[in-house]
Structures are given as C-alpha cells and as structure tokens.
Amino acid sequence: MTTVGSAKALTTALLRAAKMPETEANRCAEAIVTADVWGVGSHGLMRLPYYLARLLEGGYAAGAELHAVRDTGPLLALDGAGGLGHAQLWEAAELATERAGQYGIAAASVGNSGHCGALGVYTLPMIRAGRVGVVFSNGPAVMPPWQGSSPVLSTSPLAFGFPVDGTHAIIDLATSAVARGKIAAHARGGEQLPEGWAVDADGNPTTDATAALHGMLAPLGGAKGFALAFAVEALSGGLVGGLSGDVVDMFAPSRAAEPQGVAHLVLALDPQLVSPTGDPGERLRALADSVTGAGGRVPGAGKVDPAGVPDDRPLEIAADVRTELASWAERLGVTVDDAWT
Secondary structure, eight states: BHHHHHHHHHHHHHHHHOOOOOOHHHHHHHHHHHHHHOOOOTTTTTHHHHHHHHHTTSSSSHHHHHHHEEEEESSEEEEEHHHHHEHHHHHHHHHHHHHHHHEEEEEEEEEEEEOOGGGGGGGGGHHHTTTTEEEEEESSSSSSOTTTHHHHHHHOOEEEEEEEEEEEEEEEEEBSOHHHHHHHHHHHHTTTOOSEEEOOTTOOOOOOOHHHHSSEETTTHHHHHHHHHHHHHHHIIISOOOGGGGGGTTGGGGGGGSSEEEEEEEEEEEEEHOSSOHHHHHHHHHHHHHHHHTTTTOOOTTOOOOOGGGGBBOOOOOOHHHHHHHHHHHTTTTOOOOOOO
C-alpha cells in the first residue's frame, strides 16, 4: 500500500535526481502529494512525469532561484527564472503572509514560472497565520471566448482561503467547466467525457478526452464564466505576464525544452487589520455555522492541512500512475519500495 510518506519520499527523490535542489524538491513534493491527499489526483502525482520530462529537457530550470525584481514593502514582484511553480508560489505566499501582518494587506507576484498544481495549496501559509488568502494563476490558452472559435484564455484558476476558528474554508476552482487536469486524467484512463466539458480543435463538442486535451474547454457558466476567467487572466497574465496565448503547454512533448512562462499572483489580508469594527473571526465562524446549520458544507472544509497528515496514512494512487513513476525511478536510478511496483 502506498502511503503519504512514501509518496513524498519518492517524489522528492525523483526531483532531486532531475537536479532540483533539496529544499525546492521537498517543497514541491509536499504540494504535489497534498493534491492527492485532497482527492485532486489530476493535479498531483499524475503530473510528476510531465514535470520530470521538462526538467530533463530544460523547460524547467532545475536550479532556478526566485528573486525580487521590486519590493515596496506590501508589494513584491518576483521572477521565477523559469522554474517549476510549486516551491516558488509557496514562498510567495509565505512572503505575502508575513508582510500582511505588518501592512494589513500584501501582494506577491511571480512571473516567468511554471505549473504549480492545486492552487488551494498556496492558501495554507496564509490560513495557518490567520490571514485570508487569494491566489490567481494562468496557463496555456485552452478556453475560447463565449461563442468564440479559438482559445485565448487558460482554465484561469483561482483560490481563496479563509481561517475559521481553528479550521478553514478553501475555495479552489477553474473557471472552465472543468479543470484541464481532469481531461488529462480521463485521457490516460481511456474514459469518455461528460457532454458540455469540451470541444475539439475544430470547435465541435466532443466527449473524446484525447481530442479535448488538444482542443478547447468550455467556460464555467457560459458568458459569466468567461467574464470571470478574463478577470483572472487580467490579474495573472495581464498584470504579472505573460498572457496565456504565450504560455507553453506542459502536455506538449515537442515543447518540453521551452520555459512555460506561467504567471501567479498572491494576495494576503490580515482580518483584524481589515475590520473597522467587531471581531472578523466571529463573523467568519457565524458564516460557516450558517452554512452547516442550513444543511450545507463549508467549501474546502475537507481539505485537511497536510501538516497534520501522518506519513503512514494510506494514499490511493491510480495503477497507471504508479507504473509510470516506477519506470521513471528506474530511468533516473532511484530506488523504490514495493508499493510502486
């Protein structure tokens, strides 16, 4: 049985074998495995072979160092130097968290970066410190305008994190009808897609996952969803750079040697400094209680903090993903235990 600890250990070892420094490899492994712990396998270990291929080809700079281009105090503009996004966005979130405690609000942008997996992960540094966190990112263009015929936006993901009296609420979603990673997961498994998720490269509705992966995704909620996706793209690709039309697709093997050019933006707010009156913590708790009292579920309440997840917790990983990672381990000279073979 695969465990959380063995998954993190293997992920770290594979990234280290691909020449990523230890600190960054550990942080990336934590973020990648957290996606699987949360049940978001489409953004977890399933993506690791693509990351490894790009690291070996040079599309991700293994030793990339995140550095500040501008620092005004409450605003940091960071250059990712072509690196993988997980460790970079986590560091940006930590910096924004710290600055928000001083200024009440802080922002950190990361340009020239790479894919970062499940966006909600990066609200955790802010939630742990009692901050409210907002995260935006972009990717390759896969979404056409409403009633349009060619892709101009990525899935335009966004995430919000709210501390609620010792727990949290995490909202993490793509503004396309479905995250592209779910399309990729269906393609790997040879599964058909539900109608309405995607169109093929010619703009025709399709339930063929492989055709959809090389086609386009429908916006969430029609014209309103596209408007929200446009706003996310403006905040990430527009303000930080570059635009989704210029971002390299990580699912395109022929472009594995090219930097992706993904843009991220993190905002952190200190609730106590934002509120002009009363206790915002009490109001957030009342909001959460009103949801559960009405028979509902607070968004993201099931997304456990990985810091509290024991290494021996079983982790369900698809058989094809285990097989592919075992193959990568053999290729890179990394020893694996029986859970991966």
